[in-house]
Amino acid sequence: MAYDPKFMALAMEAAHVAYSSLEVPVGCVFATRHAEFEAIDEILSSHPASIFRDTDLYVTVEPCIMCASALRQIGIRKVYFGCGNDKFGGNGSVFDVNQDERLLTPTSLPYESEGGHRREDAIMLLRKFYVRENNHGKYQIHKGSFIFKVSPQPKKKANRVLKTEIESSS
Amino acid sequence: MNVDKSLWPFQQVLSDEESRDLGTQSVYMTDIDPKKTTILLKFIQRQWPQQQGLEHCKRIRKNILPDGRITLSVLLCPTSVIGEDELERLLNEFSVGDNTFDRSPVQTIPVPLYAPLNRTQFESCKHLWPIIYREDTRLDPKFNESQINDITTHMQALITKSQNALSGELPVFARVVDPSNNRIIAEGSDTRAVDKHPLHHAVMNCIDNVALAERDRRQSHKRKLNETDSLSEEDPDISSRDSTPNLEETVEKVAYLCTGFDVYITHEPCTMCSMALLHSRIGRVFYHKPSRTGALGTVYKIHSHKSLNHHFKVFGKVLRCDSSQAEATDPYLQLGNDGNEVDA
Numbered sequence: 001m002a003y004d005p006k007f008m009a010l011a012m013e014a015a016h017v018a019y020s021s022l023e024v025p026v027g028c029v030f031a032t033r034h035a036e037f038e039a040i041d042e043i044l045s046s047h048p049a050s051i052f053r054d055t056d057l058y059v060t061v062e063p064c065i066m067c068a069s070a071l072r073q074i075g076i077r078k079v080y081f082g083c084g085n086d087k088f089g090g091n092g093s094v095f096d097v098n099q100d101e102r103l104l105t106p107t108s109l110p111y112e113s114e115g116g117h118r119r120e121d122a123i124m125l126l127r128k129f130y131v132r133e134n135n136h137g138k139y140q141i142h143k144g145s146f147i148f149k150v151s152p153q154p155k156k157k158a159n160r161v162l163k164t165e166i167e168s169s170s
Numbered sequence: 171m172n173v174d175k176s177l178w179p180f181q182q183v184l185s186d187e188e189s190r191d192l193g194t195q196s197v198y199m200t201d202i203d204p205k206k207t208t209i210l211l212k213f214i215q216r217q218w219p220q221q222q223g224l225e226h227c228k229r230i231r232k233n234i235l236p237d238g239r240i241t242l243s244v245l246l247c248p249t250s251v252i253g254e255d256e257l258e259r260l261l262n263e264f265s266v267g268d269n270t271f272d273r274s275p276v277q278t279i280p281v282p283l284y285a286p287l288n289r290t291q292f293e294s295c296k297h298l299w300p301i302i303y304r305e306d307t308r309l310d311p312k313f314n315e316s317q318i319n320d321i322t323t324h325m326q327a328l329i330t331k332s333q334n335a336l337s338g339e340l341p342v343f344a345r346v347v348d349p350s351n352n353r354i355i356a357e358g359s360d361t362r363a364v365d366k367h368p369l370h371h372a373v374m375n376c377i378d379n380v381a382l383a384e385r386d387r388r389q390s391h392k393r394k395l396n397e398t399d400s401l402s403e404e405d406p407d408i409s410s411r412d413s414t415p416n417l418e419e420t421v422e423k424v425a426y427l428c429t430g431f432d433v434y435i436t437h438e439p440c441t442m443c444s445m446a447l448l449h450s451r452i453g454r455v456f457y458h459k460p461s462r463t464g465a466l467g468t469v470y471k472i473h474s475h476k477s478l479n480h481h482f483k484v485f486g487k488v489l490r491c492d493s494s495q496a497e498a499t500d501p502y503l504q505l506g507n508d509g510n511e512v513d514a
């Protein structure tokens with residue numbers, strides 16, 4: 001199935017929801033848990049794992065190395081993402097987890113991945129998130145959350161200015 | 171007393187930079203009368219103000235000839251910077267008047283391409299050319315006998331569990347330990363089959379259990395605080411008897427789930443699990459058996475990758491005899507019935 005802008009719009013909508021609830025605005029993140037993991041658990045609660053063979057993932061930011069590996073091990077068909085993830089990206093930015101031949105096992109086949117869909121929107125949303133002053137509760141601990149991050153001393157970000165120009169992807 | 175590295179029942183999984191062959195690069199060199207050294211150094215400084223990738227090489231080597239005379243060999247620049255004829259011409263052009271110096275014809279010699287980061291690398295390259303190397307043993311991991319015993323005990327316990335694993339599940343086990351007091355924080359085993367969930371690997375389950383343990387600890391602390399509040403009205407000294415560490419202090423210390431903790435694993439973790447350990451800021455990893463698709467040494471070295479924002483030490487082959495026969499008969503994880511290879 002080819003790229004469908006409808007689905008990326010939904011992912012973007014979910015990212016906006018996360019942004020409005022002071023969370024990292026990526027795909028369908030509602031907690032600090034990585035977007036992909038939340039979604040995978042939800043699907044597996046009502047479907048067999050084989051459903052992923054016929055499933056494409058639309059996500060606003062390139063999956064991190066952990067999620068890229070998870071997607072490969074559940075057997076995702078294809079991933080469409082918005083902007084790349086220079087620091088943690090597992091679909092080409094840091095490692096090519098989705099295509100790396102060395103990771104091949106019968107339960108971990110390579111999958112295709114295609115970035116650049118609504119890239120600018122995804123970048124701007126992340127920038128807005130990081131510019132916004134961190135005024136969350138002091139200790140943010142979510143039940144069963146994966147990352148379990150707390151910010152002991154919220155950093156002042158008053159001097160940060162939202163950058164609006166976006167370099168073209170290389 | 172620290173146990174010598176050669177006696178550890180495991181091996182450190184070094185980064186590529188620490189374990190690589192340093193390689194060689196071709197460099198021009200000339201022999202010169204020691205009295206004329208400053209002139210030649212002036213020439214080098216003028217031609218190549220930057221060091222051109224020779225920062226780890228000493229500029230000058232002292233040679234004592236059989237007859238007792240001393241000459242100096244001086245590195246000029248890598249051969250990639252300039253042609254030999256052009257270099258000879260520049261040297262001759264410079265060597266006039268007060269700057270006149272005698273030298274041997276320019277020679278090409280190999281020097282190490284990269285700077286050595288440890289003694290092994292230093293020993294392997296020092297015969298080529300004098301190298302600048304300051305050993306910083308403060309960064310080296312150290313273990314005393316009692317720590318080695320603790321490590322051995324934890325790993326042995328996991329191996330025993332692994333040998334008695336439920337049929338149908340992969341025999342992978344993980345345990346998170348606080349090394350400051352050797353307390354077991356949480357354990358996890360592989361539950362992919364029973365949960366019908368392809369991502370319920372031992373390490374992922376173990377990290378989830380650390381989160382649950384931490385939540386319980388916070389709740390029981392809160393309860394204690396409440397009890398203390400009600401009691402303290404009767405006995406003002408009660409608060410000093412509470413040995414539970416102050417919650418705020420612990421949170422300051424433990425900004426992430428596994429900061430400062432060790433994890434023991436029967437198998438080298440896959441890419442997902444290795445990255446999960448990085449995300450939770452694990453302190454050190456000890457694993458028993460390398461995996462073909464492992465990401466802490468075999469396929470990737472996630473623990474020492476430059477662009478990732480947390481680095482940690484990894485020790486592999488803990489309590490594992492390093493025989494090729496053992497590797498051959500048990501090369502990777504096999505899934506119970508169909509014998510298919512899977513990730514750890």
